[in-house]
Amino acid sequence: MSTTNSAAPDDRLERYSRQFRFPPIGEAGQRKLAASRIAVCGCGALGTVLANHLVRAGIGFTRIIDRDFIELHNLQRQILFDETDVVANLPKAEAAARKLRAINGDVVIEPVVTDLDSTNILRLVSDVDLILDGTDNFETRYLINDAAVKLGKPWIFGGVIGSEGQTMTIRPGVGPCLRCVIEESPPPGMTPTCETAGVLGPAVAVIASFEAVEAIKLLTGAHDALNTQLFMVDVWDWSFRRLEIAGLQGKVDCPCCLHRRFDWLEGLLGSHTTSLCGRNSVQVATRRSEPLDFDALAERLSPLGEIRRNAFLLKFTADGHEFTVFPDGRAIIKGTSDIAKARTLHAQYIGN
Amino acid sequence: MALVSIPAPLRRYSDGIGRFESTGTTVAEILVEIARRFPGLFARIADEGRLRRFVNVYLNDRDIRALDDLASKVGAGDVLDILPAFARG
Secondary structure (H helix, E strand, O other): OOOOOOOHHHHHHHHHHHHOOOOOOHHHHHHHOOEEEEEEEOOOHHHHHHHHHHHHHOOEEEEEEEEEEHHHOOOOOOOOOOOHHHOOOEEEEEEEEHHHHOOOOOOOOEEOOOOOOOOOHHHHHHOOEEEEOOOOHHHHHHHHHHHHHHHHHOOOEEEEEEEEEEEEEEEEOOOHHHHHHHHOOOOOOOOOOHHHEEEOOOOOOOOHHHHHHHHHEEEOOOHHHHEEEEEHHHEEOOOOEEEEOOHHOOOOOOOOOOOOOOOOOOOOEEEEEEOOOOEEEEEEOOOOOOOOHHHHHHHHHHHHOOEEOOOOOOEEEEEOOOEEOOOOOOEEEEEOOHHHHHHHHHHHHHOO | OEEEOOOOHHHHOOOOEEEEEEOOEEEEHHHHHHHHHHHHOOOOOOOOOEEEEOOEEEEOOOOHHOOOOHOOOOOOOOOEEEEOOOOOO
8 A cells, every 4th residue: 555645635635525525435435545556457448448537536556557559540449548649659558647647646657568467467466456457358367367366456357349348346255256257268269359340439438437436446445335246238239237156256166266276377378479580570379278260260350351371370461460370379470579569469350 | 938148249150140039948958959050159159068168158147157057947037148258458
């Protein structure tokens, strides 16, 4: 816990008056928020809405972790960025921090431009009270889940595709973890991604806003009001679902929270990515138990143009990069030597 | 008769059908019916006779793994949802 703002005089609380007049928060709750530390993992669509809400709400310390740069097609939904950020080619974490500091100068914002992975996650989340999911792939979510369960820290899962999103509040030792609920990520090519299925800004805002409210409840100690279900919403057809998952804890044979095996944290599962020296290419390798379904992948990628394939590899071009994909999920992405960018492209076009 | 619900991204494998009524009396029996009526859908959600690990099935909004799993009894008025995990941004 930070002590920077914990003894803030009342005039410093005044800016939050409309929030702490809400009885479940109160002045005591507001002081708890000022003394709280969070990490927002991923600063894209979900992450910008999360950071926007929580910095405005007066969380004392917010670390924003992101590996990516801002592009024009981000602006439709990534609410902290504008056209000048695109021209300046700023990293998302840095651009978000600049914007957020102008919004609230009373709190600490720490941008971290990095690819969150098994080598750095413990360092980046061990000094926060809560981890928030603003990522776009299961690989990083399972890594966050491992770290959160190992450290006994709560985290809030959220994801959106098309008009549909879901969120779940995960409290290690209290309820099921992500691996209890979703035992394995879908194989590459099996399910759509935001790049192939699209994503609506308002759908992201709804899910990230639910995540932000859960964060405020957790940090102010309003645990009785927390969501214990898997919440799903489709903003297009106006449907809401609350799926009962609490009974899974201890009932499913979870390698993570039951057996305390942290496969992603220990690097046994997940990406093994290397820059291919002198080739301006990066190999992104994902260890998987099921082979890649070329038919499904080719069908999903068909809007992008020509797909060339044989039994051993599938090639396509997107975003000016040539992708060569292998049945084990491995891909060589030509036109970059930047590992973080290659992992982003891999997640965007091939999936987890 | 139980109502089986198929999410939009999987409907291309069920001839566009989003809901159908099944006479199955357990989750396993309903999966057998899916395999017969929509083999393409079945291949997406199951492998070697068991559900794929990224696919969850909910009976009246409860995860079947917290009930009797594939042996969970299903009857009139029950709703079965088949929900694969998506990557999501």
